[in-house]
Amino acid sequence: MPKKRKSRGRHKGGKGKEDLVQCDDCGALIPRSKAVKITRPVIPIDYQLARELRAKGAVIPQYYVTKYLCVRCAIHRGIIKIRSEDERKSRPIQFRF
Numbered sequence: 001m002p003k004k005r006k007s008r009g010r011h012k013g014g015k016g017k018e019d020l021v022q023c024d025d026c027g028a029l030i031p032r033s034k035a036v037k038i039t040r041p042v043i044p045i046d047y048q049l050a051r052e053l054r055a056k057g058a059v060i061p062q063y064y065v066t067k068y069l070c071v072r073c074a075i076h077r078g079i080i081k082i083r084s085e086d087e088r089k090s091r092p093i094q095f096r097f
Contacts, residue, residue: 005088009071010034025073036074039066 012018012033020029041062043050050060074080 021068023070023073024067025069025077028070028072030068030070032068034071035068036071036080037066037068038079039064041065 010031010033012031018032021032021035022029023035042065043060043062045053045060053060069077069079071080075082
């Protein structure tokens, strides 16, 4: 059968087998290189309270939460989009500083 993607949908290269991670949405076990990794800041208190405290000059700590999603859940949540064949072959432009 022909391959749809050159990388077979993974980022591992020629490393061999790698460990599995669990999708934080549906619980499926997927290879770490195939998972969609999302890192977002989280504030431990309510947003309205945080806004009031910031207005008074308080420093509110925030920490980062990393989630792994399978491709199916990432598409369902709208984190990644389904691209056409031409768009899949072209790489996005990355800016270097």
